[in-house]
Amino acid sequence: QVQLVESGGGSVQAGDSLRLSCEASGRTLSNYPMGWFRQTPGKEREYVAGISWSGDNIYYGDSVKGRFTISRGGAKNTIYLQMNKLRPTDTAVYYCAARNTGSRYFVIRSVDSVDSWGEGTLVTVSP
Numbered sequence: 045q046v047q048l049v050e051s052g053g054g055s056v057q058a059g060d061s062l063r064l065s066c067e068a069s070g071r072t073l074s075n076y077p078m079g080w081f082r083q084t085p086g087k088e089r090e091y092v093a094g095i096s097w098s099g100d101n102i103y104y105g106d107s108v109k110g111r112f113t114i115s116r117g118g119a120k121n122t123i124y125l126q127m128n129k130l131r132p133t134d135t136a137v138y139y140c141a142a143r144n145t146g147s148r149y150f151v152i153r154s155v156d157s158v159d160s161w162g163e164g165t166l167v168t169v170s171p
Contacts, residue, residue, distance in 0.1 A: 046070050046160050048078075048140040053165030056130055056132045060169070064125040066140030077143050079103075079152040080114065082136035082167075089139070094152040095123060103151045106151060107133070130169045137164040 052064040061066035064131045066078065096130030102114055113126040128136065140162035143152055152158060 046076070046142055046144070048142055048160055048162035049161045050140045050162045050165040053138060053167045055168040055170065057170050058131055060130050061126070061128045062126065062167060064128060064138055064165060064167075066125075068121040068125050076158075077146050077150045077152050078116070079158075080123075080125050080159075081093065081141055081155065082134075083139065083164075086101060088156055090136070090156060092138070093125060096151050097146075097148040101149050101151045103153055114168045117128045127167070130167075132169050132171050135167060135169045139164045140166050 046067055046068050047070045048066055050064060050066050054062060056062055077094060077096050077144040081089045082092050083089040092108055092126040093112055094103045095114045095116050099116045111129045113125045130164050141152060142160045144159040
């Protein structure tokens, strides 16, 4: 059982930057991968980025490549999503995700790989 809490969402203008954080609490497991998804009304939850426990293996969704950067804190219970060059199409509720099992090199790449979700944080990007 792990609880994930996102923070850092807000309202910005196109081209601005924003940094999201996700902190894991409660029971934490070694080697669990974490990542970010986002969702807008009427759409499927979209993959944004994932990072392995080691921090060495990273994967991004095509729509955010080159603009977003995922990283893991030194304590391993926190991940970040640095979002640059934000676009109105980035507007969504962003969810932190974690998988309970996996090697230290495994990266979440789909909803099917997720065991735990945060409640989400809203990012709104105006034109």
